[in-house]
Amino acid sequence: MYAVHNQPHVLEILQGYKVGELSPEEPSLPAPGDPYAGDPPRHPALKVNSLKPFNAEPPAELLTENYRTPNQLFFKRNHLPVPAVDPASYRLRVEGPGGRALALSLAELKSRFPKHEVTVTLQCAGNRRAEMSCVRPVKGLEWGVAAISTARWGGARLRDVLAHAGYAEEEEEAGERHVCFEGLDKDQSGAAYGASIPYRTAMGRGAEVLLAYEMNGEELPRDHGYPLRVVVPGVVGARHVKWLGRVSVSGEESPSHWQRNDYKGFSPAVDWDTVDFTTAPAIQELPIQSAITEPAPGATVPPGELTVKGYAWSGGGRGVVRVDVSLDGGRTWRVAELTGEEQRPGRAWAWRLWCLTAPVPPDCAALDIVCKAVDASYNVQPDTAAPIWNLRGVLSNAWHRVRVTVAED
Structure with missing residues (x-):
């Protein structure tokens, strides 16, 4: 499941926890199935940074051939295996105020809420990481300059769906609220990829955060969140949760590892012996x-x-x-x-x-x-x-x- 951890610096850490080796005479347990065996096929032109989970970028010279990136060349950023979701049984759970909840099918999302389209660029927080590695080593996928792509997205506005669930437009109030997203991509413990954005980003007047079911006029590809994903204009790709399963509003950020303990920036003076992820805000808007x-x-x-x-x-x-x-x-x-x-x-x-x-x-x-x-x-x-x-x-x-x-x- 965590094949991306098969790297020297991770194995070096794990070595300190080694307690022994299995005897070759011991009967072996059946090998678990490959959780990535059901992943979709990918375009051969992509430059692969990791196979499991799949992370890849297009060649830079192809990236700017089109204003809107063709779906098959759009950069791929996965944290876990791509889930196989049955569109007929799919339901998006939206938790409303007072314990109420909605369970919306794909057909209901398309029929109950006006379709909205917006052209949005998504950029991975680690885009151009390879250049930073030349200064001093960093831990993460060695992205070049193409962990960024642009598409025309279509779907229901999150603002409309939350209003239907009973939430009001952003108001001045004590304490900031957050809209939390949970994906259907899960690890073996059942933990899902998750992230959150400020409530004002979702519910401000004219907000264009989408629950997207179309990408460049086509059905969402599996690698990009089929059947439904979040698209948050102007915000780092890590918050655009794919294979969306649940939306909730909370007084705190998503408890997900990727919200609380990753995708944050620190001073050059901070290293892995001194880092405290609670001291830095989660990345939302990205710099020029x-x-x-x-x-x-x-x-x-x-x-x-x-x-x-x-x-x-x-x-x-x-x-x-x-x-x-x-x-x-x-x-x-x-x-x-x-x-x-x-x-x-x-x-x-x-x-x-x-x-x-x-x-x-x-x-x-x-x-x-x-x-x-x-x-x-x-x-x-x-x-x-x-x-x-x-x-x-x-x-x-x-x-x-x-x-x-x-x-x-």
Whole structure:
């Protein structure tokens, strides 16, 4: 079940708890079945970071070929085996005030509540972790620049469903409340993946959090939460719970491990001997981010003219207002052209793709290409990863650098 723990640093920890070895003469118990045997097939172009559970990203050069990422190339982030859910018997449990509860079928979600569509970018908290590992080792999957994707999602607004269950629009009151989500993906003890978001995120006026059953105009794929998942615009991917089974409102965050003891940022001074996960807030909105998808690191480009492509996105609905690109390591800059759907101020839930075509300096043997983005609040990416290093390798958003060689083909 926890195949992702089959790593040297985990085995080293477990070695301290070893009590002995089974005698080869002892009758062996039947091997348990592979809990991942029922996982769906995946596109062969994906770059796999772990097989069990399955985690993979598309090649960077494919990521920005389309504004909306094709479903089969959308990055995959699973924590447990993909559950097989029967749509006919599926029920979403929504716990209402005063102990009341709803049990909604997929058909009821589609017929009782207006369908709402929104284009949203999802980004893993560990996107670009590999670069942070170059500063100091971190623990986590070695994501490149493509643990981020964009889709057009369709479904019922969470706000409408919670109102139907008896909850009111966000009000000024003492104590913050949270909307907690529980998935149908469970480990062998029965514990499910879970997460939560602030009540105001779900129930604020005009909130666009979705209980999504469509992705890019198609039925949700199994890897992306079939038959129902949460989509929280502007928020880290870890809160977009897939295979949604239960929704509740609580005075406290979800008790899930992934809400309380993971997906949090810390000072570079904190290590695994001193970390206390209770001292840091759970990541919700993500910082400004951009990356180069073309050319690839280490590529050889011809002299003359060079085209550089990439993406930029910021959390919390903050639109991207500018992407700066440098061909000389940050000494001089040019402004890239932004493309993509126009978005309302404060509701820029999706990325902007960008492109710059510039002359290659004459007699130049190599280029140090750099990009940095600026959002509507004038937040800008830090120039290096060292000051933002953290032991989990999350929130990696330093200037992205790609070095290439200049030579005739």
